[in-house]
Amino acid sequence: MTSHDEATALRPLTLAWVSRHLAAGERVVRTEALHGGITAEMRRLTIGTRDGGTRDLVLRSFVNVENAEDGLNREADALTLLTGTGVPAPGLVAVDPTAAHCEYPSLLMTHLAGRTVLDDEGVETRVPLLARQLVAIHALRPAERPRTYVTLTTADTVVTPKGADAAAWAAAIDLIRKPAPPYEGRFLHRDLHPGNVLFDVPPSRPAAARITGVVDWTGASWGPVDLDVAHCSTNLALLHGPAWGPRFADAYEEAGGVLAATASERLYWRVRDGLAFSEDVRLVSRPWREAGRTELTARAVEERLDAYVTALMNAPG
Known part of the structure; x- marks a missing residue:
């Protein structure tokens, strides 16, 4: 725009x-x-x-x-x-x-060709493309490693949404008080989400969409691939609905990406990233509304965040 x-x-x-x-x-x-x-x-x-x-x-x-x-x-x-x-x-x-x-x-x-696409229509085509692109980024082996990743929240700074599932959020906050799981470091984008990816989408063939660019590399760092996957998952859950968070993680593995070995380790990174959004819901939702997703008010996004975090904490395993 x-x-x-x-x-x-x-x-x-x-x-x-x-x-x-x-x-x-x-x-x-x-x-x-x-x-x-x-x-x-x-x-x-x-x-x-x-x-x-x-x-x-x-x-x-x-x-x-x-x-x-x-x-x-x-x-x-x-x-x-x-x-x-x-x-x-x-x-x-x-x-x-x-x-x-x-x-x-x-x-x-x-300048790169293409445009950001934030609409719900066609998301099922774009998610596998995002996953394959992230796998390709994580496959890079730079001669000189970038700085180690930083997390964007702590247990003491989480803002529990109004009307949220109090038990689920309390459990989530307790979870990120624990030490981070061990990981094998990889090159991270650290902020990959639909707003930082450019697409070429032929008007007559939306299924033929392709990625033309990945932008905003200010957070490039070295760390766990699960954190990058979690960050895109949270964005998709807030932008397109809570179910798209887990679906992106599945797409990442289907594209050849390797996540943490245990469910508890994967949960740690997904919850940590999800809770980080609790502090910036208004900032996150504003550019989406400016891009035409006017229904994504701060409150609507907050409700989706609650649903996503609650689903993570209540998932079996």
Whole structure:
């Protein structure tokens, strides 16, 4: 989704910085705000080329965001690592993680074709594609490992939803008080979900959908594949309904992915990720509504989160 107005114009220092990273004779001729992100301002920049054509770049700027330097450095490192791997990620053009040149910490990258798809229609086709893409990401073996993963919640910061199954949530909170299970580390995206994946969906053949890009690598890290799978599972459960969480985990294994050996270990990561969403339901639901899923109010998403966490805790085994 894009918008075109004066508010999308590049700030002077940022424009000068971008211009220094263009080829001779090129210039920014158009800017469009890209919506859907939570922490960053995203803009699509149309670049006029010397031969009269155009090409597109994407600018990410972190405005008043803590740890912007860390996130942008992680993304720059990840985009460099992913070059030539077959994972459809943007190419790094330039990064200014400390705002030494721009008004705000920023990263400039190539633009990928495709669009995010958040509708319920066709989800049964897209979930296996997401699973196969995540398996491919986890198969990467970087020469230099990224930083170890971080979790996004603690037992003391969980916000139990109003009207939630109190017993199920209390048990879930007790579960994540325990030490994390042992794991064999892998390269993680750490935020793979439908909002960070671009698709090409032919209008007349939705079953022929394909992934054209995976974006937002600021959380790239090293850790348990179960955490990446759990994160996408939670997003799908909130976006498309609680049943899609477990279905994504099944699709991941069907695609060749290997999860933790025991049910208790798998449950730990799924519950930990699900509880993390309890603190940010409003932030999570806002871009979905902006993208057209107006029925996904904060309360509706909160109810789905309760249903998902409760189902996890009540599942046999």
